[in-house]
Amino acid sequence: MVTFAGFYYDGHTAAQRPVSVTLTDSELLEVRGEGLVLDVPCADAEFEPPIGTRPRRVGLPGGASLEVFDHEGFDTALGAAGLGRAGRTDTLAHALERHWGAVLVGVFGLVAGIGLLLYVGLPWAAERAVPYVPHSVDAQLSAGAVEFLDEATEPTELPEERQQALVDMFDGLAAQVPTGEHATPTLVLRKGGKAFGANALALPDGTIYLFDELVELAESDDELRAVLAHELGHVAHRHALRALLQDSAAAAVMLGVLGDVNAASSLLATLPSTLVQAGYSREFEREADAVAFRWMREYQVPESRLRDLLRRLEKQHGGDGEGGPTNWLSTHPATEERVPGKD
């Protein structure tokens, strides 16, 4: 028979009555206080599971309850009577919480798990999900991008014959680089202007934008074909769609992990998302590069063509190709990493 101190609440008013509670050998809860004599069979009482060191509670019939701050006394009483049954989930959680070893394992496991999820799980899932996305989505995404690009850029200033030659060259290339049935490769020539400069873009439905500035920077048609093969690689692997799926999922995961805190979280949730998204982008660039290299090997175009063009591009933008400390923020891998090799 163990006695512990607690407070009794009758469930009808907010009156607090100090009581002493005894757990008898016959599994009876004897509650004694000033003007209060209550005997409750343990079977009729609900012992709430422990969570950390919050006060213990016992639900009594009729809406009454006990609140116990005397943890030791309470646990001894329950232990002696062989009680203290709690839901299995609560017991597991409580056991894990009590041991710092389990907690530390949990911390490392968590960080590793989230990292794995973001950099392996989500990309894998996105790749598997993409074939199920209807082609109309590619068309709609591209339509939206085309509207924006038409406004942000100006008509091409290349001479007519050059334009035709480029289109013919592209059609020949498109026959050599398979892109799948969701896309119809089409070349669009525009002037990149302030917004884009020397650049090329691939839209999900197979529309490739090639800007005048890049055409002028290139020193041979082989260089242009290498870049366009890279862009067709983006289309073939459906990177735009995968990026969309991965980015949304990554944002959702970060929100789920950090979501519960108030003012700070919205600001912080976007930062990891940005880093993760930049990481995905670099992966896609590598995949597109792989398509370009495969094509170059098959059609005997030397790899130096792509390297030379990329180096020239880099120089124009004021970099040195090595990457440096801002590499993890940039959307493309460092040029040296993309096309390694000596001059």
Next chain:
Amino acid sequence: MEASPELPPELPPEFPPGPPPLPPAPIVEPLRFTGSGAEYFRIWIVNLALSILTLGIYSAWAKARRLRWFHGHTQLAGSSFAYHGDPVAILKGRLIAAALLAIYVVAGHIDPMYALAVLGVLALAGPWLIVRARMFTLRMSSWRGVRFDFDADYAGSYREIGGALLLAVLSLGLAFPWFVYRRWRFVISRSRFGAQPFSLGADSGPFFRVGYLTLLVGMLATYGAFFVLGIVLAGVMFASGGGQPGPAFQFVFILVFAVVLLPLQLGIGAYYQAGILNSVYGTTTLGPHRLHCRLRAGALFKLYFTNTLGILLTLGLYTPFAQLRMARMMAGALAVEFDGDPAGLAASDRQQSGALGEEISDAFDVDVGL
């Protein structure tokens, strides 16, 4: 009693000597938070790990554990609070919320107009959602065995909150403090402890004052920051001879930008939050009893800032400590002034008749940030 005092000869003997006894002075009971960071960190980690392992299903049980722990470690006048939320009801609400979010995201990618439509539907359901969210949270909480309550006044919600929101939109935001006031007044006046309703004493004045001051200071400070940073950027670009700044410089610039804007945003947020909460909780009454709230904007700002820094530097592991410090600050700012024995507060008829059980079974927790 040794000897009865000598009565002045004029007073008849029935009258007691001396002035009449004063009524007992009201007792001010501060809220106390007794939870420790070390303990909660372990609970938080296990919650998170199990939630991820079960792909989110356990998160409902995790939420119940977390709230039980926070409630249990919050004490008023020697008794702790209790949370009775059923994890299954919480799970139902979360699944519904997740489905809505998925629809919103997918719709948004197909066509931004669809996303707008989904938001529109959610906005229309706003007042209804507010009532359900409050109902669940309050009815699942109790103190000294008496449950809190919330009147299911959906019509009132649309009338008072919806109407005020409409006014705010029509006035292009000028009437936004009015909307904030009406929302708080609705939520407070429909809330109950047992059978006794709460009441908001403040009028709309403090809301306008805090709202406009925040806006003014916020705008001035933000423009000031942009101005200064713009000058710095121009100066550097000029000094380096024009041309595109390299990626390293861009990165540093963004960093400095964030470092200046972050404290600004947190400071404005802290000032606003402290002002509003003090006006609301500081004037709330429960029958003869009343609440006190004394949040200090400076202290709140320091809390926001250190919490943000902590979470950032520890890749999120500081989150439980941040939550805990927030709870501790709120508890430290709140107190209840009891005029008489709280025993006079009775439970609602619903609770006394035991009808709560049936309601809980078809309730679902609306887990939206309202």
